[in-house]
Structure formats: structure tokens, C-alpha cells
Amino acid sequence: KVTITIDNQVIQVPENYTVLEAARSIGIDIPTLCYLKEINEVAACRMCLVEVEGARNLQTSCVLPVREGMVVRTNTKKVREARKATLELLLSNHNRECLTCTRNGNCELQTLADELGVKDIPFEGEKTVAPVDTSSPSIVRDPQKCILCGRCVSVCQNVQTVGVLDFTNRGFKTVVGPAFDKGIGNVPCINCGQCIAVCPVGALREKESIDYVWEAIDDPNKHVVVQTAPAVRAALGEEFGLPMGTRVTGKMVAALRRLGFDKVFDTDFGADLTIMEEGYELLHRLKNGGKLPMITSCSPGWVKFCEHYYPEFLDNLSTCKSPHEMLGAIIKSYYAEKNNIDPKDIVVVSIMPCTAKKYESQREELSHAGYQDVDYVLTTRELAKMIKEARIDFVNLPNEDFDEVLGESTGAGVIFGATGGVMEAALRTVAEVVTGKELENIDFEQVRGTEGIKEAEVKLGDLAVKVAVAHGTGNARKLLEQIKSGEKEYHFIEIMACPGGCVTGGGQPHVSAKDRMTKDIMKERAKALYDEDKAKEIRKSHENPMIKKIYKEFLGEPNSHKAHELLHTHYVE
Ligand code: HC1
Ligand code: SF4
Numbered sequence: 001k002v003t004i005t006i007d008n009q010v011i012q013v014p015e016n017y018t019v020l021e022a023a024r025s026i027g028i029d030i031p032t033l034c035y036l037k038e039i040n041e042v043a044a045c046r047m048c049l050v051e052v053e054g055a056r057n058l059q060t061s062c063v064l065p066v067r068e069g070m071v072v073r074t075n076t077k078k079v080r081e082a083r084k085a086t087l088e089l090l091l092s093n094h095n096r097e098c099l100t101c102t103r104n105g106n107c108e109l110q111t112l113a114d115e116l117g118v119k120d121i122p123f124e125g126e127k128t129v130a131p132v133d134t135s136s137p138s139i140v141r142d143p144q145k146c147i148l149c150g151r152c153v154s155v156c157q158n159v160q161t162v163g164v165l166d167f168t169n170r171g172f173k174t175v176v177g178p179a180f181d182k183g184i185g186n187v188p189c190i191n192c193g194q195c196i197a198v199c200p201v202g203a204l205r206e207k208e209s210i211d212y213v214w215e216a217i218d219d220p221n222k223h224v225v226v227q228t229a230p231a232v233r234a235a236l237g238e239e240f241g242l243p244m245g246t247r248v249t250g251k252m253v254a255a256l257r258r259l260g261f262d263k264v265f266d267t268d269f270g271a272d273l274t275i276m277e278e279g280y281e282l283l284h285r286l287k288n289g290g291k292l293p294m295i296t297s298c299s300p301g302w303v304k305f306c307e308h309y310y311p312e313f314l315d316n317l318s319t320c321k322s323p324h325e326m327l328g329a330i331i332k333s334y335y336a337e338k339n340n341i342d343p344k345d346i347v348v349v350s351i352m353p354c355t356a357k358k359y360e361s362q363r364e365e366l367s368h369a370g371y372q373d374v375d376y377v378l379t380t381r382e383l384a385k386m387i388k389e390a391r392i393d394f395v396n397l398p399n400e401d402f403d404e405v406l407g408e409s410t411g412a413g414v415i416f417g418a419t420g421g422v423m424e425a426a427l428r429t430v431a432e433v434v435t436g437k438e439l440e441n442i443d444f445e446q447v448r449g450t451e452g453i454k455e456a457e458v459k460l461g462d463l464a465v466k467v468a469v470a471h472g473t474g475n476a477r478k479l480l481e482q483i484k485s486g487e488k489e490y491h492f493i494e495i496m497a498c499p500g501g502c503v504t505g506g507g508q509p510h511v512s513a514k515d516r517m518t519k520d521i522m523k524e525r526a527k528a529l530y531d532e533d534k535a536k537e538i539r540k541s542h543e544n545p546m547i548k549k550i551y552k553e554f555l556g557e558p559n560s561h562k563a564h565e566l567l568h569t570h571y572v573e
Helices: 019-025 077-092 108-115 151-159 194-198 210-218 230-234 236-240 249-259 267-287 300-309 311-316 323-338 356-361 380-389 411-417 421-435 473-484 513-518 521-535 545-555 561-567
Strands: 002-006 009-013 049-052 071-073 139-141 166-168 175-177 204-206 223-228 263-266 346-352 376-379 453-460 463-471 492-496
Touching (some): 002 019, 009 019, 019 049, 077 108, 151 166, 151 194, 194 204, 210 223, 210 346, 210 376, 223 249, 223 267, 223 323, 230 236, 230 249, 230 267, 230 380, 230 411, 249 263, 267 421, 267 545, 267 561, 300 356, 300 473, 323 356, 346 356, 346 380, 376 380, 411 421, 421 453, 421 463, 421 492, 453 473
Parallel strands (some): 002 071, 223 263, 223 346, 463 492
Antiparallel strands (some): 049 071, 139 204, 453 463
């Protein structure tokens, strides 16, 4: 530990702390804009200036290591004036259309302008002139809103190891984007949306589909069915001021009904169905010398990462469509048939924590009999916007249940939304199918938690199955490299594109960089899902009575011809 003095308070802090961390640890808040703990510590924006005794110039505290005996002042006239001048300069070149900006109300730049008491912008700077980039099905990039903080560049390059964003041009003409002014839809971006999640302003956002969904709801000839991903319920409440980790499943269902959807189904049902199909697929591959390791295919960011960067693993992917695509296919076949509705009149809307799902829903591979399995994907944030627009008092809504049959799900389905959840759900089912016996303990703790790569060896009857879980494509890359070099060998792998899995997907409510310093988002949101799992009466996919019913009435057996037609696909180079 080292002893330092900040604003006359003498404190002891670990020696690897920065001055910023030391100050915030005692409640002294130094403003930051580009800083993102462990991801972007580059001192680019110069908002975090402080005075250090003995130093001539003001210092950037986010990269300044603490030193024994250091004396720091965070709130002097000189500091305040310097910060304000920096901010004013930034604002003079910013497109300040706050009222119509998607981040109005939770923009870190707007908040800072308020907190630092900026009253007017003394000069009008030359504005960046670059068009809005709408080339991607998932991500919209607006260079006029960009403040060049570099957070998206760091997350894309260092965390996701995709690296399609960088600083281009020089000096005043600097912009952040793909090389050679290409559209983000024309480079091998995986649509994960992690760049949106870390953007402090409205420079990166999802491509919205809200208007199309309203239009469908308003059309009396359309039967509009909505489904919600597991992770949405773990975070939607944050948009309405509820604490992180509040589970809002019942209110979410109530809100969707009030928005006017004809049926409210649960993607968790699709997750249970995926487990049946994927579990049997794994057993088939294990017994018949199929391609191993088998790797999950439910995360569309991961599938795209595999296609671009590791095509040699494409045959390792499970042939299962992702849960919401499976459910979409079932809605337009089984459900349509049962209820005598022409599938052409059905509109399936998926509420997802994910921006890559927007791209996924448009993939040709994911359709049946000429119909797209899923018509529109809205992020958790977009759903919150619709609820606000409809002026629904979300916090005071009653808890309601999903609609019958395709709304019935198990604890196994709900944990899909956290890293390790798909693996755990699969093991619960595969173990019982193989042994014919009930598991004593269905909590596979080895695959839970936020460690980048998790491994376990699981006994399934006589089979010793080696499994691994990776989240974030940077970790996936590490794991795949270990497999390629022969260093590691597995039978079954879960990969999710986003660090933390879907709970921290690119479509989830924004969390400011400041809150990220004190809150473990992955853990808190995941806890909401594990709590829901615990509270469920049925916690294994194969015990879902409605899953049994659908196999009996419609699909036959898992991996049957019909199941293959509707629920499986194949991604090729
Ligand atoms: Fe996910 Fe999935 S878990 S991919 O993270 O397999 O998005 O939540 O809906 O489809 O079920 C996302 C979450 C989601 C699918 C399921
Ligand atoms: Fe990079 Fe993901 Fe953003 Fe694409 S969506 S630019 S891959 S962080």
C-alpha cells in the first residue's frame, strides 16, 4: 500500500492504483469521458485533469499511478477551468441535436456538460462532415456524434479481437471507423454491438426496427407474435430506474400485452427445444464418430466470427438454429396450423439483448417454406423506448404470465442468457438421457461464473465428456487456437460472442463507465437468471410438458426429419 493525500484527505491505497481509482475509492469523483476501466485507459479526452504537488502541468489522473507521499488536488480553480475549456472545445465540434438523439437522457457527454456547469459554447467549431453509415443490418455509425474517445476501437480490437474500427485520417479530419471509409456493413464486423455498449454518446447505435413493429401491430390483418430472450428480463428494469439485477419477467409480459402484441411467447421455450435437438445431436456425434468438438451455434456474433476468422471450424458448429429462430419456425408452422392462421399473416418479433440477432434474422439460411422464421428483432433498449412511448407505467405493472404452450419454459431455458448457461442446460438433459437416471445435483457450478474460459470434465454414464465455455470472441479465439495447436481437446464447447453472454449483449441497457467501475454487470444480471432458474418448478428442458407435447403432436423425435427441416441449418464458407 502507498499513502497519498487527495484534497487534504490522507489515504492508503494499493500500489497498482491510479490517482483516479484512489480518488473514486473515497468518493471523490474526477470526471472522465474516454476512460473505461481495463479496456480504454489512454488519457485521450483530458477530462480527468488534476493538480499534483511538484508537477508543473496538470496531470491526467486515469493513467497516473499513485506514488508514496503524493499530494493531489482535484478541485482547484485551475483544474475546473481546464476541464471546462476541454469540454467546451469538444462540444463546439459536436452535433448537439440532443433532443432527437438516441442517447438523450443517458449520454455521458450530456451528463458531463450538466455536471461541469457548461452554460454556453463560446465558439462554434468546424463540424465533422461525414455521412451516417447505415450499411450494416445491426449497427449505425454517426461520425458527427463521435468524440474520438477510442472506447469502441479498444473493445473491438482488444476484447473482441475483431479490429474493424480504428482512427482514420489525421488531425482535424480524424474519424473513427473502418479503414478506407468503408461502411461497417462492408467489413468483417460480427455485429456484436459491444462498440455500442461502450460508446459514451450517440455515435454508435443499433439499427432500429420500432416503426416496422408499430406498423405490424396497427395492421388488423396481421397476427403479431412476440417472444423475449432469456436475458431481457434481467436488464429491462434498469431502463425504468430499477436496480441492476432486478428480475422483471412478469412486468415485461404485461407491458408487451399492453403494447398490443397478439401473443406473448418465451424464447426460453425455444431454448428448451434447442437443448433437445442439440443434446441429441451431441450424443449422435459422440456415438457415431461425428465432428468434434461440437460447438454451440446460438450466438450469431459468434457464428459470424467463425465464418470470417475460423472457417475451418464451421463443421464443428451444431446444426441447430438459435432458440428464437427455432421458435419463429414453430410459430409459423405448428402454431399457425393449430390456430388456423396463414403463416403469411403472422409477424414474429423477437426482443433480444443482442444487435447481431437483427442480422441473423435476415439470413437466408434461417427461413422455412419461403417465410423468414423471425421478421423483426428489437433490442432491450428499443423495447424500453416503445414502452415509454406508449406511456406505460412499467414499474407499477402487475406480473403476468406468458401465453400458453409456447410460453412454457424451464429453468434450463432461462440460464441460456448467462455465459455457461447453454452448457449447463445441455448437461442437465444429456446426462439424464444417457443414464436414464435422475441427476442428484443439477447445478453445474464448474461452468458458471465470469472467468473468460471455463473447463470441466463431466461423467455422462460411461462417457467422460470434456467441455469448455468461452465468452467474448477474444476468449473464443484463445480457445480455438489451443484446440488447433493440439494443446487442448474437448467434446463440447459453448461460445457466446459477448463477454458475459447475452446478459451483457450489445442490445442491453447502457451502463455508464462510472457505474462499470463499481458494479459487476455480468454477475448481477446473471444472478437474476439463476434466481429465476431456482424458482422454477421444472428445471430441465426434457421435462417441459409442452416440449413433450410438441414432439408427440408435431415433431416426432428429436433430430427427426421434420425437426431437421424446421429447426436445423448449416453454415458454409
Ligand atoms: Fe441469447 Fe439465446 S441465450 S442467444 O444469448 O441461445 O440474444 O438472452 O435469446 O436465440 O434462448 C440472445 C439471450 C437468446 C437465442 C436463447
Ligand atoms: Fe467491432 Fe462488434 Fe462493433 Fe462490429 S459490432 S465494430 S465487431 S465491436
